[in-house]
Amino acid sequence: MTSAIETDIPRSASPGKSWVPLWLTLVALFPIVAAYTVFFTGVGVPAHTVNSGSLLPQPVNVTTLLAADAPEFLQAITGEKKWRLLLPVDSHCSDNLCTRNLYTTRQVHIRLGEKSDRLERVAINLEGTAGLARLEQLREAHPRLKIVSVPVAQWQSWLRSGGVDEHQVLDTAQLTSRYFLVDQEGYAMMEYAADIPGGALLKDLKRALKFSIDYQQ
Structure with missing residues (x-):
């Protein structure tokens, strides 16, 4: 009886899973933001390659x-x-x-x-x-x-x-x-x-x- 009752109780989604879409979005955006930062500011690249x-x-x-x-x-x-x-x-x-x-x-x-x-x-x-x-x-x-x-x-x-x-x-x-x-x-x-x-x-x-x-x- 106890096991039957337990299976009927809905389980809430894992709190960690709710962050997955946000993390995926950040992972996708980071390379783009980083690339523009590198290109337009020269941060992260040698001085001789900074924009002319x-x-x-x-x-x-x-x-x-x-x-x-x-x-x-x-x-x-x-x-x-x-x-x-x-x-x-x-x-x-x-x-x-x-x-x-x-x-x-x-x-x-x-x-x-x-x-x-x-x-x-x-x-x-x-x-x-x-x-x-x-x-x-x-x-x-x-x-x-x-x-x-x-x-x-x-x-x-x-x-x-x-x-x-x-x-x-x-x-x-x-x-x-x-x-x-x-x-x-x-x-x-x-x-x-x-x-x-x-x-x-x-x-x-x-x-x-x-x-x-x-x-x-």
Whole structure:
């Protein structure tokens, strides 16, 4: 009789088992968080491999820049998780820093080889029709370059939201001298100057691809 009664009494779940889903979630998230920390801060890696770019004081999402002005590109960002380089361009993008940035990033993109589909280069046209005309002249040399037009004031506002130095924001001559690395979630976190060698940029990008999920598989 005693054994029959005991089997009828429901047994509560083991307290330890209730933590299993939480632990599984933490285990899954930890490598991602650790990878981003290593990549963007250099913590945990030798000094000579720290990023060549400069971290933005405040990560800023690309969707806040484009709003509804470029719906096709917005759809691409939300639908395709890729790393992206944003390269501001104007009608004077010829023998200057702007051209150097386009050339350097193109060569680096090519050197990524089979991983090149995980990166997208995006020209941010800051000068309307004149800027588009200049980009059309450059199209043959940069066939994989995506183009999005953004008013200068809107670009400057976006830079401010990322904490970019105000002098750089207001100096229109400097607007096309730097470009930005955007992660797979659409956040710009790092900026690069035109004098950074292609090899240094390539090393940064390879590290970013290594420590992030390949959504293109």
